[in-house]
Amino acid sequence: MRVIFFLLACLVTLSKPTLALPTSDQMLQQLMQVNAEWQKQTDIQNIVLQNTPNNFNGWIAAHLSLVEQTLRQRNTQYLSASQRKNRAQLLDALSAYAKAGIFPINDYLPYQNPIFIDRRGTHCAVGYLMMKSGHESLAREIDAHEKFAYVDEIKTDGVEEWAGEHGFTIDELAWIQPGYPPTTPCYDLDGGLNGTVNVIITDTISQVMYVGGSFSQSTSGAVCTNIAAWISGFAGWDWVPVGSGVNGPVYDLLLHNNKLYVGGEFTLAGSIAARNIAVYDIALGQWQAVGNLDSTVRALAVYNNELYAGGNFTGFVSKWNGTTWTDVAQGFLYGEGVRTLEVWNNELVIGGNFELATGALRRHVATYNGTYIGMLGFGTVTPVNDFEIHNGKLYAACDAVYGSDTCALALFDEVNGQGWETVISTQVSMIDGFYGNAVYKLMSAGGKLYCAGDFQCSSGLTWGSHLMTFERLLSGGNYYNAYTPLITPDAPVRALALENSAIYFGGDFITNAFTDTLNHIAYLQVLPSIIRETENNQVGFEVYPNPASDRLLVVAPSQQLLTRLEMVDASGRILCVSEPHSSSASLDVSSLASGLYLLRLTINMHTSVIRFFKN
Numbered sequence: 201m202r203v204i205f206f207l208l209a210c211l212v213t214l215s216k217p218t219l220a221l222p223t224s225d226q227m228l229q230q231l232m233q234v235n236a237e238w239q240k241q242t243d244i245q246n247i248v249l250q251n252t253p254n255n256f257n258g259w260i261a262a263h264l265s266l267v268e269q270t271l272r273q274r275n276t277q278y279l280s281a282s283q284r285k286n287r288a289q290l291l292d293a294l295s296a297y298a299k300a301g302i303f304p305i306n307d308y309l310p311y312q313n314p315i316f317i318d319r320r321g322t323h324c325a326v327g328y329l330m331m332k333s334g335h336e337s338l339a340r341e342i343d344a345h346e347k348f349a350y351v352d353e354i355k356t357d358g359v360e361e362w363a364g365e366h367g368f369t370i371d372e373l374a375w376i377q378p379g380y381p382p383t384t385p386c387y388d389l390d391g392g393l394n395g396t397v398n399v400i401i402t403d404t405i406s407q408v409m410y411v412g413g414s415f416s417q418s419t420s421g422a423v424c425t426n427i428a429a430w431i432s433g434f435a436g437w438d439w440v441p442v443g444s445g446v447n448g449p450v451y452d453l454l455l456h457n458n459k460l461y462v463g464g465e466f467t468l469a470g471s472i473a474a475r476n477i478a479v480y481d482i483a484l485g486q487w488q489a490v491g492n493l494d495s496t497v498r499a500l501a502v503y504n505n506e507l508y509a510g511g512n513f514t515g516f517v518s519k520w521n522g523t524t525w526t527d528v529a530q531g532f533l534y535g536e537g538v539r540t541l542e543v544w545n546n547e548l549v550i551g552g553n554f555e556l557a558t559g560a561l562r563r564h565v566a567t568y569n570g571t572y573i574g575m576l577g578f579g580t581v582t583p584v585n586d587f588e589i590h591n592g593k594l595y596a597a598c599d600a601v602y603g604s605d606t607c608a609l610a611l612f613d614e615v616n617g618q619g620w621e622t623v624i625s626t627q628v629s630m631i632d633g634f635y636g637n638a639v640y641k642l643m644s645a646g647g648k649l650y651c652a653g654d655f656q657c658s659s660g661l662t663w664g665s666h667l668m669t670f671e672r673l674l675s676g677g678n679y680y681n682a683y684t685p686l687i688t689p690d691a692p693v694r695a696l697a698l699e700n701s702a703i704y705f706g707g708d709f710i711t712n713a714f715t716d717t718l719n720h721i722a723y724l725q726v727l728p729s730i731i732r733e734t735e736n737n738q739v740g741f742e743v744y745p746n747p748a749s750d751r752l753l754v755v756a757p758s759q760q761l762l763t764r765l766e767m768v769d770a771s772g773r774i775l776c777v778s779e780p781h782s783s784s785a786s787l788d789v790s791s792l793a794s795g796l797y798l799l800r801l802t803i804n805m806h807t808s809v810i811r812f813f814k815n
Contacts, residue, residue, distance in 0.1 A: 234263040237375040243270060257301060260378050264298035264325055267376055279367045286333070287367030293332040294376065297325060303378075305713065314350055314377050316343040326351055326377050335362055351377045385724075386687055386712045389430055390439060391419035392719025397706025400697040400721070401453045406482075407432065409699060410442065410460060411706060411721060412450030419719050426450050427462060442480055443487050454500035456507070458482050461490065463497030463509060477509055491525050493518065501541035503548040504570055510538030510550060517541075517550055517568065532557050532573040533566060542587035544594050549576065551584030551596060565596065565620070577619030580610045588642035590649045596620070597639035597651065608639045609651065609670065623672060624681060633658040634683055643696040645703070652693035652705060657683040666693040667705055673796075673813070682811070686724060688713045699723075740808075741801050747813035752787040756803060759783045764802040789814055 227249060232238045249266075253259045268291050276284050303325075304318035316327050316339065323331055323339060330339040335358075342349075342356045351359075351374040363370055395415030402409045409430040417423045418439035425445025430437060448466030455461075460480040468474040468487055475492040477500075490507075499510035507520040508528075515527030516538045535554030542549045548568040556562040556575060563579040582605065586597040593611055600608040609624035626635050636655025643650040648669040657668045664685020671682040689709035697704045706721040716722075740757040756762045765785055767775045775797075778785065792814045799810045 231259065231263050231266070234259050234378045235375060237371075240371070241270070241375065243274065257303060260303050261298045261301050263378055264294060264376065268294045268298065271372060276367060283365070283367035286365065290329045290333060290366055290368075293329060294325065297328050313348055316347050316349075324377060326373050329366075329376075330362065333362070333366060338362060350374060386716055386718060386722045387725075388716070388718045388722050390437060392717075392721050393418055393424075393428065393439070395720065396449075396708050397695050397720045398449065398451050399453050400695040400704050400706050401455060402697050402699045402704075403455055404699075407699075409697065409704065410453050410455075411695075412453050412462065412464065413695075413706065413720070414449040415720070426464070426466065427453075443485065446478065451496065451498045451511075452500045454502065454507075456502050461500050461507065463500050463511065465496040476511070476513065490520060491523075493525060496537075498537070498539050498552075499541040501543060501548060503541075503543050503568075508541055508548060508568075510541045510552065512537035516552070516554060517573075528568055529566075529573055536583075540584060540586045542589070542594070544587070544589055547574070549587055549594065551580075551587055553583035553599075564598075577612060580607055580620050581605045581622065582607045584610075585638060585640045585653075586642050588644050588649065590642070590644040591647075595623075595642055595649065597642045597653065599638045600625070600636055600655070608634065608636065608653075608655065609642075623679075624670070634681070638692075640692065640694045640707075641696045643698060643703075645698045650696055650703065652696050652707070654692035657685050659683050659685060664688050666691070666707070666709070689718070741810060743799060743810050743812055747815045748789050749815045750788070750790045752789050752812060754785045754787065754799065754801060756783045756801075760803050762801060763804060764800075766800040768798040768800065 228238060228244070238244070249262055253262050272291055276287065279287065302322060304315045304322045305320065306313060306315045306318070314324060317323050327339040327343070330336065338356070338358050342354060342359070346354050346356060352370050360370065363373055393411070393413070393415040394417055395413060397411055397413040397415070399412045400409060410427070411430065412427045414426060415428075416425055418428065420439070422428075422439040422441070424439055424441040426448065427442045427445050427450050429440050429442055431440055442460070446462060446464065446466040446468065448464055450462055450464040450466070452463040453460060460482060461477070462480065463477050465476060468478050468489065472478070472487050472489050473492070474489040476495065476497045477490050477493055479488050479490045480486070481488055493509060493511065493513040495511060495513040497509050497511040497513065501508045508517065509520070509525070510517050515529045516533045517527070517529045518525040519528050533554045533556060536552065537554065538550055538552035540551040542551070550566040550568060551564060553564060556566055556573070556579075558575065561578065562575055564582070564584045565576045565579040567574040567576050580596050580598055582598045582601045584596045584598055588595050588597070593613070596610040596612070598607045598610055600606050606625045607622040611621045611623045612619065613621050624634055624639070634655060634657045636653065639651050639653035639655065641652040648671065650667070651670050652667050654666065656665045658664070659682065664687055666689050667686045669684045669686065672679050673682050689707070689712045691708035691710065693705050693707040693709065695706040702723040702725050704721070704723045708720070710719060711717050712722065742755040744753055746752070754762065754765065760783060762780050762782060762785055765778045765780060767787065794814050797812055797814060799812060801808050801810065
């Protein structure tokens, strides 16, 4: 039985961009995401890359280049002169294909999978070699009948003969063939903006969305300096300026009493003297001063109907009394500064990169009750970028600092007295995976916790980056982390907002899934949900009971025929494969160890991936 490792994203050590390149072993784990055949190769020595790819397309190109180099070094003396010549010519073609970096887009399936020729006519690597050798008709026949097949599963006549004629084995071709990540539809906002988006908020009454960051205009030409409004006009939705804007980056926005408070690193000149914080009166359409703070403002909040700011300025947390800013920390916090503020349990919760002057090690989290700075447990192990209340609990988005004490997401558990619990670090699992530099923003919506940042993530067969939903699943007394990737942008996501039925997101990115140009801001339609659920149940199978102890029943929708069933364990092993060709199947799971498993279920060419728990 052919063993396919669906996911090996999680074995890569968390790293900052300034660190050395990944080790050879770490690069091998990355390459095995592209093609599991790497595990079978016996002539791989040290894998050397000049630069670490920063997206999946880059890893596909690296994979193809390294395979091509290795195949050139293999002994071909057993081949005829004609076979050696054909092989060398196609390896040249493979090298050019890898350098061009134009690969198929898998917009058919909800999981990473080979695709022979995509909707745009782009050939996979093996299909491209067939085309270059004058066998385009063979590539088209495979695409027509076995579009999603792995090379060593292809039954189309002529493949083995073509491989032999050109000096390749089927195993070598299987190694060449990568899997391609899925795409998720994203929609741009009139072409987007020409720089990074740090914050998005929506006015639910006026339906206006405000965006702050480091940009000067929309790509359609509307001048909006570091702050803009997305509004509905007579000719549709447009980007418009917020007054004259501000002359430096914006890091946070707050709507309160029909006024837009703006924090960042800027000044307002002229009659309105403001430094790092200002307010825009929406009704009057004019900027107003809100005093001055001596360094960057990164967070704004209203607590007990009073305005608070957090940042890198003196004291880190200040309150506006209507005339001046008052330092409320009074030297109790020291370090880099505050990054986020949240009101929770009648207190102002403060997060950032700092320590508390308590005599004991307490970091990154503090509280303020209107009079005193207080503690919230011992704090998180890494700096905090954002807080969110989800299912009644307080979550913290954190930097994933390199080393053993990494923490990308933390949860405060006051009920069980455990304080701050790390719920995402480097997740080593063949089922679900996470690694990266930081989670920047959290948002609770529709019963899910949306996480945005600088990371890679995977769920079952689905791979993605920088935006996901997170769930904690309990089975058999143990928690399992479930990550559902939503998109694959080419750079981090820093901002999230919910408006009507859409998730808006902004950040450093330009494109999604290597093709859709978004320019720093876009949205996903989510309610009613068209985003894949954690189980990726596209077809609508029923699987019960879940968790299961003895038997698991799988029922296909509308009496359709279940054509294929695969069960995969947490190490990536395929435990069983069956082709029931009936509307239901009963599985004996009594001998399985307790834990998390995947079912890959197929009706014709429609496949769903569903996780279940064995008690």
